[in-house]
Amino acid sequence: MVDGKYDVIVVGAGPAGSMTAKHAAQKGASVLMIEKRQEIGSPVRCGEGISKASLDEVGIKPDKRWIAAEVDGAKIVSPSGHVFTINERMAGNEVGMVLERVLFDKALAADAANAGAEIKVKTSAVGLKIENGKVRGVKVISHGEPMEFEAGCVVGADGFESQIGRWGGLDTNLKPNDITSCFQYRLTNVDHDFRYCEFIIGSAAPGGYIWIFPKDEYTANVGIGVLLSKIKSPGQVKQLLDRFIAKDERLNKGQPLDAVSGAVSVSPPPDKLVKDGLLLVGDAARIIDPITGGGIAHACISGMHAGKVLGEAAQEKDFSEARLMEYENLLRNRLENKLWRNWMAKEKLITLSDETFDKIIQTLAEVGVEKMSVGNILKVIKSRHPELVKEFEDLI
Amino acid sequence: MIAVVERCMHCGACVGSCPSNAIYLNEVILSFNSDCTKCGRCVKVCPVGAIRMEAGD
Structure with missing residues (x-):
């Protein structure tokens, strides 16, 4: 017996899930979003920092209700206390704000509901319905009651701990x-x-x-x-x-x-993010920035693209892997190079000694960086410590 | 066997790190299924040290 049927079922009501649900519902898809916790957005598991530019990109208007603080910039502090200050002039719109995620997540979920998505809280996914190798729906426990829902596509928006992808045969295991x-x-x-x-x-x-x-x-x-x-x-x-x-x-x-x-x-992106009737967004898709560990912006970007593609797929009644590849391609065009480059940079950064970090930060603090970019940072370091830049040069 | 002590914060760091996808977290209840190979990665990744490997099955 089935308890309901939807075009799209989103598992997880964080930013990635809510953006997916909103954009799919806006295009007319029937959408159910489930959240295992009893309160969307809580407990927060996040440093809550994000840049203004990334909210612009996904069409989220800053709202005082969920902005805790707007900052002038960032300070990078080396082991012995050198400080490199990145201000708004250097960072432009990449300068940050600190969110109130408990309210931010609720605001995005409310947007999804406003677009027509249904929401269930205290509802955990416990398995997928799979027929002939195709994902057909999801098994849940909702307020303690076992239920089953059918879906054209199940979206894994279930965060770092994601199991939806692995249950459905997408390899998201990490080293x-x-x-x-x-x-x-x-x-x-x-x-x-x-x-x-x-x-x-x-x-x-x-x-x-x-x-x-x-x-x-x-x-x-x-x-x-x-x-x-x-x-x-x-x-x-x-x-x-x-x-x-x-x-x-x-x-x-x-x-x-x-x-x-x-x-x-803090990984490169996985080989595959979609299958017949299955798609991954946000932290579940392993698209966190490997340098900063920031995930909110990429989660919103992936949710926006996924929702739009799913909305169109629903109109065409086609949730095949080939159809859903449009989402994967859009996301890779936007993020893949950045994720690989930052992952390679991370692989090098984790090998550096305190002494080297001190040299780098001291140099950046004293020489200054006109406009923030990996290339410009490396140029400044090279001016004093060419030996340190050698290993990073292929990243420029 | 694997034991979870009270300092567990139910964060799911172990769930996402488990190479066998053998851990399930239902809000506050952490359970291990038979796919667990006792590799010990969850013991290490837990930010607060809430998972312990103990002698016996």
């Missing part, structure tokens, strides 16, 4: 060098510079970084990401952050308003 384990407090009563997002690189966070993203004058998301292949003992990620906070005079009187953990992929 230990491509996984970053994270822990974050929202700390209040701290004395940070609330005009800047701060990134602390080097052995304080092996293979990753510590971030201080302002929420307001007294409060910041203070988090850490450590590359899985560099973790030495269980629980080390939280320990490294606790140790950093205890030593930092701006932070060590801070008190937590919440604590969250999680992981992000």
Whole structure:
């Protein structure tokens, strides 16, 4: 027995899921979006930083209700304390803001509902309905009751922990060098510079970084990401952050308003993102920026493209792999080169010593960078330390 | 066997990292199925050290 039939069922109501649901519904597709948690957007598992430019690209109008802070730029801090400040003049529209994800995610879900999508919360996907190798729908437990839904296409928007793809035969397994384990407090009563997002690189966070993203004058998301292949003992990620906070005079009187953990992929994109009746978006599609670990912008881009293609596929009643490839091609045209380039850069960055990070950041701070780009950064470093740039030159 | 202790924050870092897709997280309940090969990746990736490998099946 089937409890319902839809053109598109989206599993996961984060930004990628809601953007998919909205754009598919806008084109007339019947859409169900399910969320395993009882509240969309909570608990937040995110540093919440995003650039203004990326919201423009996906047609999301900034709204004061879900913007916690607008910053003037970013500070990159080296192990011995050199600071390279990236301001708005250098970064243009790439300068950031810090979101209130609990409200941002709800706003995007509301947009999807407004476009005609149905939403179910406290509804977990527990398996796919597969017939003759084709995905036909999804098995769920909704408010404790088992149910089954048929769909033309199931969309895996189920985040880093994604299982939809793997259940359906899309390989999204990651290597230990491509996984970053994270822990974050929202700390209040701290004395940070609330005009800047701060990134602390080097052995304080092996293979990753510590971030201080302002929420307001007294409060910041203070988090850490450590590359899985560099973790030495269980629980080390939280320990490294606790140790950093205890030593930092701006932070060590801070008190937590919440604590969250999680992981992000820092990988190249997978070989395949679609199959007959199945498609992946957002973190589930492993499209997080391997340098920054940022995922919101790419999630929104993938959701927008997926939703539009699915809306048209619904009109044509064709959810075959060949039809859905239009989405994969659109996404690859937009992101593939960037993801590969940043992944290769990450592979090199994780090998650098504290001493090298100090040299690089000191040089950038003293010489300055006219306009932010990988090429310009490398040019500046080359002017003083040509030996450091050699390995990166193929990235220009 | 694999044991999950109370400090688990239900974040799913282990689920997405599991090379056998053997872990299921239903909001707050973490369970391991028979595909688990006891490779130990979940023990390492857990940001808070909530997963332990113990002697016996």
